[in-house]
Amino acid sequence: MITNFKVDENLLKEALALCDHSTADLVIEAALREYIQRRKQLKLLELFGTIDYEENYDYKQQRQIR
Template sequence: TVKRGKPMVTSLNVDTALLQEAIELTGETAIENLVEIALRAYIQRLKQMKILELFGTIDYEENYDYKQQRNIA
């Protein structure tokens, strides 16, 4: 389980049009929640991109039988 950190008080200058669009898309009107939602989505996307970078980097043995490997457990 990941523990949530303590909230950090900060001042942000955010484009009003972006905030309005986020409010319309999410239904969320609290700016603090919108920022948190955006940060979580951004972090998730970055993690997904790191996983995609691994695609094709694993070399298997020439006669690797993945079906047999599944039946071992």
């Protein structure tokens, strides 16, 4: 896919200096992958504390079953 958009040159230069990618296209692709991965992680973090366990839940017993 060919896409034209403006990117802050200073940001792009800094990103190129920090990574092993040789082209701006590769840097942008890597940045998008990292962004998506981070957003997915944040969604998972929102789930913590939302699962209710029974009062007599015995996690040690569940570990022995495996």
